Amino acid sequence: MRASRFPRxxxxxxxxxxxxxxxxxxxxxxxxxxxxxxxxxxxGMSNQVVWxxxxxxxxxxxxxxxxxxxxxxxxxxxxxxxxxxxxxLSGLLSLAMxxxxxxxxxxxxxxxxxxxxxxxxxxxxxxxxWNVFLYSGMFAIVTAYLWTMMERRMTPYSxxxxxAAFFWRFVLTTGxxxxxxxxxxRQAYQSALLAPMFIVLSFGWGLAVxxxxxxFIYAWNGMRLPPAVQTRMARLLGVFVxxxxxxxxxxHLTNLYWxxxxxxxxxxxxxxxxxxxxxxxxxxxxxxxxxAAVLFSPLPRGRRAAVVAxxxxxxxxxxxxxxxxxxxxxxPLEIFPGFSASSEFFDGAIASYVPKLPEFVLGLGGxxxxxxxxxxxxxxxxxxxxxxxxxxxxxxxTQD
Amino acid sequence: MARSSPTHxxxxxxxxxxxxxxxxxxxxxxxxxxxxxxxxxxAILVExxxxxxxxxxxxxxxxxxxxxxxRDRTVHLGERGTTVNLKECVACHxxxxxxxxxxxxxxxxQGCHTYAAVQLDCFECHSPKRTTAATSxxxxxxxxxxxxxxx
Amino acid sequence: xxxxxxDTAIALRRALIGAGAAALAGIALAPGIRLIEVAxxxxxxxxxxxxxxxxxxxxxxxxxxxxxxxxxxxxxxNALDTPIDNxxxxxxxxxxxxxxxxxGRAASAPVMCQHCADPPxxxxxxxxxxxxxxxxxxxxxxxxxxxxxxxxxACPYKAxxxxxxxxxxxxxxxxxxxxxxxxxxxCVHRVDRGQTPACVDACAAAGHGxxxxxxLNNPDSEIARRIRAVASSQLRADLGLDPGVRYQxx
Numbered sequence: 112m113r114a115s116r117f118p119r120x121x122x123x124x125x126x127x128x129x130x131x132x133x134x135x136x137x138x139x140x141x142x143x144x145x146x147x148x149x150x151x152x153x154x155g156m157s158n159q160v161v162w163x164x165x166x167x168x169x170x171x172x173x174x175x176x177x178x179x180x181x182x183x184x185x186x187x188x189x190x191x192x193x194x195x196x197x198x199x200l201s202g203l204l205s206l207a208m209x210x211x212x213x214x215x216x217x218x219x220x221x222x223x224x225x226x227x228x229x230x231x232x233x234x235x236x237x238x239x240x241w242n243v244f245l246y247s248g249m250f251a252i253v254t255a256y257l258w259t260m261m262e263r264r265m266t267p268y269s270x271x272x273x274x275a276a277f278f279w280r281f282v283l284t285t286g287x288x289x290x291x292x293x294x295x296x297r298q299a300y301q302s303a304l305l306a307p308m309f310i311v312l313s314f315g316w317g318l319a320v321x322x323x324x325x326x327f328i329y330a331w332n333g334m335r336l337p338p339a340v341q342t343r344m345a346r347l348l349g350v351f352v353x354x355x356x357x358x359x360x361x362x363h364l365t366n367l368y369w370x371x372x373x374x375x376x377x378x379x380x381x382x383x384x385x386x387x388x389x390x391x392x393x394x395x396x397x398x399x400x401x402x403a404a405v406l407f408s409p410l411p412r413g414r415r416a417a418v419v420a421x422x423x424x425x426x427x428x429x430x431x432x433x434x435x436x437x438x439x440x441x442x443p444l445e446i447f448p449g450f451s452a453s454s455e456f457f458d459g460a461i462a463s464y465v466p467k468l469p470e471f472v473l474g475l476g477g478x479x480x481x482x483x484x485x486x487x488x489x490x491x492x493x494x495x496x497x498x499x500x501x502x503x504x505x506x507x508x509t510q511d
Numbered sequence: 512m513a514r515s516s517p518t519h520x521x522x523x524x525x526x527x528x529x530x531x532x533x534x535x536x537x538x539x540x541x542x543x544x545x546x547x548x549x550x551x552x553x554a555i556l557v558e559x560x561x562x563x564x565x566x567x568x569x570x571x572x573x574x575x576x577x578x579x580x581x582r583d584r585t586v587h588l589g590e591r592g593t594t595v596n597l598k599e600c601v602a603c604h605x606x607x608x609x610x611x612x613x614x615x616x617x618x619x620x621q622g623c624h625t626y627a628a629v630q631l632d633c634f635e636c637h638s639p640k641r642t643t644a645a646t647s648x649x650x651x652x653x654x655x656x657x658x659x660x661x662x
Numbered sequence: 663x664x665x666x667x668x669d670t671a672i673a674l675r676r677a678l679i680g681a682g683a684a685a686l687a688g689i690a691l692a693p694g695i696r697l698i699e700v701a702x703x704x705x706x707x708x709x710x711x712x713x714x715x716x717x718x719x720x721x722x723x724x725x726x727x728x729x730x731x732x733x734x735x736x737x738x739x740n741a742l743d744t745p746i747d748n749x750x751x752x753x754x755x756x757x758x759x760x761x762x763x764x765x766g767r768a769a770s771a772p773v774m775c776q777h778c779a780d781p782p783x784x785x786x787x788x789x790x791x792x793x794x795x796x797x798x799x800x801x802x803x804x805x806x807x808x809x810x811x812x813x814x815x816a817c818p819y820k821a822x823x824x825x826x827x828x829x830x831x832x833x834x835x836x837x838x839x840x841x842x843x844x845x846x847x848x849c850v851h852r853v854d855r856g857q858t859p860a861c862v863d864a865c866a867a868a869g870h871g872x873x874x875x876x877x878l879n880n881p882d883s884e885i886a887r888r889i890r891a892v893a894s895s896q897l898r899a900d901l902g903l904d905p906g907v908r909y910q911x912x
Contacts, residue, residue: 150840152826157749161811161824221809221824221841224630229808232789239788239812295782295901296818444820446773446897447760447912455748456756456820458773462749572671579805586803589710589795591854598834627668636804636839638832 124331125490132483139476142469143218151221154470159462160440165219167432168474170287171316172212172481173246174309175428177284178317180205180253180276187256187273193340197496198273200328201321202257203488204481206250208320211481213246215473238289245283252276261492284310291439298375299439304365308358315351316428319421322348324485326418328495336414337498345417349406352424356399359431375442378461379434386438389430398427437464555622558607564594571623578633597637605641613639715798716777716848717878717906718862719885719894724872725770727759732772732873735864739849741833752823754846755861760912769912772861772873775800775821775846776897776905783813783822792843798878798906799848807842814843818898819905821845848875878906 146153156163183202186195217226233240256276259269288309291300322344329336363380366372381387402420405412441462446452452459488494563570564577581595604619605612612620613634620639624631736755737743744751755774761767777800783792784800791806792813802813802822814822822845829839835851838844849859857863862873876885888894894908 147841150827151824152746152750157826158751158753158814158820158823159749161814221811221843222807225806225808228789228806229810232791232806234784234787234790236785237788237812239786239810243788290812293786294816296816440815444818446819447758447771448898449764450760450762450769452758452760454756454758454773456753456758457749458756458758458820571668572674582805583803584709586801586805587793587795589797589850589854590708592708601834627672636829636832636837636842638834638837640834642834 125486128486129483132479132486135479136476136483137479139215139473139479140218142472142476143223146219146469146473147223153467155465155467156470157462157464159457160437160464162436162440163464164433164466164470165215165473165477166436167429168477169212169215169219170436171425171428171432172208172215172477174284174287174313175316175320176205176208176212177249177280177287178313178315179208179321180280181314181317182321183256184273184277184280187270188277193343193498196498197321197325198269199257199260199492199494200325200489200496202253202260202276203492203494204321204324204485205253205317206257207481207484207488209246209249209253210484211477211479214480215477218473218476238286238293242283242286242290245279245286249276249279249283252279280313281310284313291435296444297439298366298372298442298445299379299435302362302365304358304362308355308362311351311354311358312428312431315348315355315424318344318348318351319424319428322417322421323425325496326415328489332495334495340498341414341417345406345420348417348421348424349403352399352403352406356395356403359394371445371448378442379438383438383441383461386434386441390434390438393430394427394434397423398430399424402427440464553622553626554617555619556606556617557604557619561603563603597633598642601637601639602641605639610641611639710795710797710799710854712796713879715779715878715906716853717798717876717885717908718774718777718848718859719874719876719888719908719910720772721872721874721910722769722771723911724870725757725772726870727757727768727770729770729870730757731864731868731870732861733757735860736774736846739833739852739860740836740838740847741831744827744829746827750826752825752844754823754844771909771912773819773821773897774861774907775817775848776819776903776907777846777848778906779904781903782816782818786812786816788812795850799850799853800845801847801850802842802844804837804839804842804844809841809843811843817845818901818903 183198256272259265288306292305294300405420760769876883
């Protein structure tokens with residue numbers, strides 16, 4: 112049963128949460144400072160693996176930020192009332208995670224003080240240069256979208272804003288996938304499949320994050336999510352998880368068909384040690400099969416089932432990104448086809464990458480920033496989903 | 512809510528605080544007291560003889576723009592042997608003892624940059640040390656550079 | 663206290679920062695416009711010419727396995743020495759020991775930036791710091807490099823290195839520093855003086871004769887005559903990048 116009043120979260124707990132988020136963010140900033148001061152020598156990244164754990168965190172946050180807006184899009188663009196009530200929270204989460212992800216990305220730059228250069232000098236053949244506009248445009252559009260939802264006069268425009276956000280999000284995530292898809296040199300990446308794959312991955316990861324955040328907000332506010340809503344969102348997450356698995360399967364199967372990709376696929380799927388284990392146990396089992404089983408299970412599930420499944424999806428996301436980003440770099444470049452190569456620059460050798468603490472702390476700092484922004488935003492802007500927010504006669508069934 | 516006017520005690524406190532800050536501020540940067548001047552100045556050593564490309568005041572104002580303009584031409588177009596040339600600047604301005612333009616607050620570049628609190632980025636990549644014998648400074652193109660600098 | 667030139671500079675700086683948002687578009691356009699106007703005004707002999715295309719020819723049949731003359735010369739010339747470990751140390755050139763898988767034939771080749779005509783590193787650089795000069799040399803403008811390492815990901819030859827540690831004792835002709843990406847410059851500072859790259863010099867001085875440097879566009883240059891006479895190949899020619907470095911004996 113839904114309480115008719117929403118008791119506010121206890122002051123103490125809120126400030127504790129803010130303190131935790133601020134501490135995590137500060138730690139991330141501290142790690143970034145250390146990396147900038149001493150150089151990337153203090154990290155585990157090297158000339159073989161130049162993008163490491165910080166990028167795993169950053170790309171997860173950015174891709175999930177795009178996907179979490181799905182909830183709002185389903186409400187505004189496809190007109191589903193249950194999702195419409197959740198749109199403001201989804202928009203806030205999108206902004207917060209995008210901010211957190213970009214924070215990590217920019218702080219990991221070799222010269223973070225030069226973001227001004229990045230914002231003023233553009234090479235428009237580069238996806239990164241387009242991303243500067245796509246990401247800042249995303250902030251603007253989602254802010255405008257939130258505004259149309261919050262301001263009563265602007266509510267008629269919220270469908271238009273939602274449409275714009277939906278379209279922009281597709282372009283943005285295509286851009287994120289194309290960062291890798293446009294790289295001709297690496298066997299892991301030279302694929303047009305990556306852009307749509309990232310879009311589908313974003314759906315699953317975004318919804319998973321949304322379900323987790325929503326459940327915590329409900330729990331801390333003494334609210335209960337109506338089971339019908341829960342089931343719908345859980346089933347949707349299940350669909351996204353399976354769709355993602357499909358794309359990843361196609362990616363690997365196609366690679367397996369080409370003789371020239373055999374060595375790489377063997378490395379990822381069989382020989383790669385930690386990477387192989389992460390792919391199979393992390394992404395496939397924990398990140399896809401188990402959650403799908405839970406989410407589609409016809410057996411009665413506890414209230415927590417969807418959240419646990421979402422948590423597993425997030426774990427699988429990190430595993431998949433780690434395998435994708437680090438594995439793609441660890442496998443040596445094929446400079447001399449038909450030859451086996453060796454050199455002191457690790458030609459022909461699988462690169463080893465052992466992430467160090469500053470990288471994890473920096474990545475977690477991004478999560479902390481996203482958490483902080485979300486916590487403050489939800490509290491200040493009353494973004495807790497209100498299912499009587501709707502103006503129409505439709506209300507979700509709340510039978511227990 | 513009406514704002515109350517500050518009491519005498521509060522005013523006295525503020526004046527004392529301001530005075531202390533000013534006093535403290537006077538001792539902060541590496542400044543010279545030469546000639547009984549009230550205005551602190553950076554205490555750099557200008558050891559090179561001869562002329563720079565333009566008068567000192569103009570060089571202080573315009574040297575970032577001059578360097579930035581020329582660096583794009585040198586790097587992207589391959590323009591060499593130009594009047595504005597960081598290596599030449601360093602060769603002339605480097606300290607006689609340390610051979611560098613950074614390393615202490617008396618050093619030519621670092622002294623003023625510390626004083627003005629402007630990050631000195633150049634020598635993260637460029638060598639701050641003199642390698643060639645100091646020249647007396649090219650006199651050619653001084654007028655052209657001054658003219659452009661005044662734009 | 664009368665305003666000193668420094669105060670004026672400070673006030674001017676603040677005003678510029680305040681007006682930064684409005685000036686962004688102008689700043690983005692300005693370098694391109696100024697370069698165009700400069701290129702047309704300058705004496706063509708004083709800038710890199712588009713008529714020249716610098717290239718290297720490497721005769722791997724003259725490369726001894728274990729010979730490091732070119733590598734050591736490059737490290738000396740560009741002051742690449744650093745105490746950090748090998749995985750994070752920059753490599754502008756390295757010797758790759760090869761063995762043909764099906765035949766067992768051994769070969770040895772130095773690999774450096776291939777100075778492609780259509781460089782993927784230039785395509786992916788967000789700020790345009792990675793660029794190709796008129797004469798074909800692919801360089802990193804460290805004034806614009808933000809250290810994102812996208813070019814390191816994009817290069818098919820692993821030519822680019824990221825500087826992981828603070829750098830001191832640079833060669834004044836070769837500025838390089840922490841946080842930027844770098845790679846073989848074909849010793850552009852020497853080439854612009856009319857000399858040859860340090861690796862080529864060292865190889866010739868040691869008498870191996872494995873490396874030839876020259877103008878690929880000049881049919882009378884030694885390198886052009888050699889590649890007309892003896893078969894040579896480009897690394898990963900299938901990628902269509904048209905590198906300026908060619909290899910014989912592979």
